[in-house]
Amino acid sequence: xxxxxxxxxxxxxxxxxxxSPGASMTKDEKxxxxxxxxxxxxxxxxxxxxxxxxxxxxxxxxxxxTVKDSTVxxxxxALNADIDRAGEALANANSGRIHTFIATSPIHxxxxxxxxxxxxxxxxxxxxxRARNLIDDVEFSxxxxxxxxxxxxxxIIEEVIKAGARTINIPDTVGYAVPEEFGHTIxxxxxxxxxxxQAIFSVHCHNDLGLAVANSLAAVQAGARQVECTIxxxxxxxxxxxxxxxxxxxxxxxxxxxxxxxLDTTQIVPASRLVSSVTGFPVQPNKAIVGxxxxxxxxxIHQDGVLKHRETYEIMTAQDVGWKTNRMVxxxxxxxxxxxxxxxxxxxxxxxxKELNDAFARFKELADKKHEIFDEDLxxxxxxxxxxx
Ligand code: KIV
Ligand code: ZN
Numbered sequence: 001x002x003x004x005x006x007x008x009x010x011x012x013x014x015x016x017x018x019x020s021p022g023a024s025m026t027k028d029e030k031x032x033x034x035x036x037x038x039x040x041x042x043x044x045x046x047x048x049x050x051x052x053x054x055x056x057x058x059x060x061x062x063x064x065x066t067v068k069d070s071t072v073x074x075x076x077x078a079l080n081a082d083i084d085r086a087g088e089a090l091a092n093a094n095s096g097r098i099h100t101f102i103a104t105s106p107i108h109x110x111x112x113x114x115x116x117x118x119x120x121x122x123x124x125x126x127x128x129x130r131a132r133n134l135i136d137d138v139e140f141s142x143x144x145x146x147x148x149x150x151x152x153x154x155x156i157i158e159e160v161i162k163a164g165a166r167t168i169n170i171p172d173t174v175g176y177a178v179p180e181e182f183g184h185t186i187x188x189x190x191x192x193x194x195x196x197x198q199a200i201f202s203v204h205c206h207n208d209l210g211l212a213v214a215n216s217l218a219a220v221q222a223g224a225r226q227v228e229c230t231i232x233x234x235x236x237x238x239x240x241x242x243x244x245x246x247x248x249x250x251x252x253x254x255x256x257x258x259x260x261x262x263l264d265t266t267q268i269v270p271a272s273r274l275v276s277s278v279t280g281f282p283v284q285p286n287k288a289i290v291g292x293x294x295x296x297x298x299x300x301i302h303q304d305g306v307l308k309h310r311e312t313y314e315i316m317t318a319q320d321v322g323w324k325t326n327r328m329v330x331x332x333x334x335x336x337x338x339x340x341x342x343x344x345x346x347x348x349x350x351x352x353x354k355e356l357n358d359a360f361a362r363f364k365e366l367a368d369k370k371h372e373i374f375d376e377d378l379x380x381x382x383x384x385x386x387x388x389x
Contacts, residue, residue: 005259007250008226010202011037011243012046013275014059015075017234020281027059029278033231034063036274038070040267042243044097046228049075050089051082057089064093071137073097078127087134098131099169100124101141104148104156121156125163132164139167141204146172146182154192161195167226168199172215175208175238183218190223202226205241207233212241217249220259231275232283232290244268244289244321252316269322294318295326300335303328307337330378332367336360339378346375348382359385 014030017023025033030047037045047063048056064072072093076082078100090096102113102124109115115123124140131138140160142153157168170186177185186203190196203219203226205212216227233242247263254260272290276283285292295318297303305312306326318326328338339360343350350356362381367373 060089103143105144140165171204175206179218187222204228303338
């Protein structure tokens with residue numbers, strides 16, 4: 001029985017993520033990432049764009065042949081050759097999906113496709129039917145949906161659902177939407193399309209205005225039940241909605257959003273590291289969830305709070321997302337409580353308040369000269385304090 005509150009996580013790191021300039025991956029690297037996504041219990045892995053190159057075809061094929069617990073998907077334009085190539089690459093998949101798309105905005109139809117709306121509907125329906133002849137699970141995307149007309153979207157979606165599409169994806173291709181507006185659009189589509197209940201509505205948000213996650217969550221609140229996202233928010237231009245942020249927002253704010261995912265969130269940090277190492281794209285230290293500072297505390301007030309009760313300054317645990325632990329970073333903003341606690345962890349107990357005060361004063365002097373004080377610095381500092389006492 002399907003669970004109405006379960007959000008399907010569709011990861012497109014290996015397709016849209018790879019479209020990040022400079023992020024291309026070899027077949028073996030893609031397979032390693034796909035295995036990690038499967039381990040993390042991602043529902044759908046978009047493995048590539050089978051017609052794009054022989055290498056991409058082989059990557060999709062090898063992932064389809066290997067991954068058993070996630071659905072494996074290939075992208076294809078709404079063209080016969082693309083669809084057939086995707087079907088070929090997915091032939092041995094345990095659970096395969098063809099994802100076909102065509103642009104629906106006036107600007108894309110007029111200048112890029114040079115087609116009128118009737119021709120676009122006709123091509124979309126033909127593509128979905130052709131894909132359904134090859135595979136049961138077909139997703140249809142309206143490229144540049146956030147700049148498309150609502151009435152036209154209703155018309156084409158109704159037709160592609162009749163033609164057999166099971167998932168309808170509404171991309172914010174150019175990252176133009178704002179949350180309230182995007183949520184409203186999704187709500188309107190679900191309400192107005194007579195056969196909307198025969199498909200799952202999905203969203204695919206780009207981050208050009210830094211709103212990809214917010215827009216995706218607004219869509220979920222309006223009834224979308226699949227979100228397309230990437231590890232570390234990799235993707236075209238400013239990237240796609242970040243998987244780790246979406247999944248942890250859904251988990252942490254279940255009280256407000258009322259939905260769940262099936263992900264093993266403890267696999268998030270290993271996935272982030274793997275993607276960063278194979279693409280060579282570093283993760284910024286202050287990146288939510290997976291940045292090195294995401295669970296680090298430096299200021300004395302925060303450290304004191306966390307030492308007294310973790311939840312004073314943490315809304316999730318570091319372990320929930322796959323870090324070993326949170327971190328107290330010793331720096332110039334650190335306080336006496338964290339200083340003493342770190343020394344105790346290092347097996348050093350200061351014998352008197354005077355010794356603690358002297359060592360702490362030396363620590364503050366050093367902290368003004370260095371960004372971060374390491375454990376070795378602390379040990380040296382305490383022995384200096386003792387030697388001069
Ligand atoms: O951004 C986009 O519109 C896409 C589609 C192909 C889904 O990546
Ligand atoms: Zn995209």
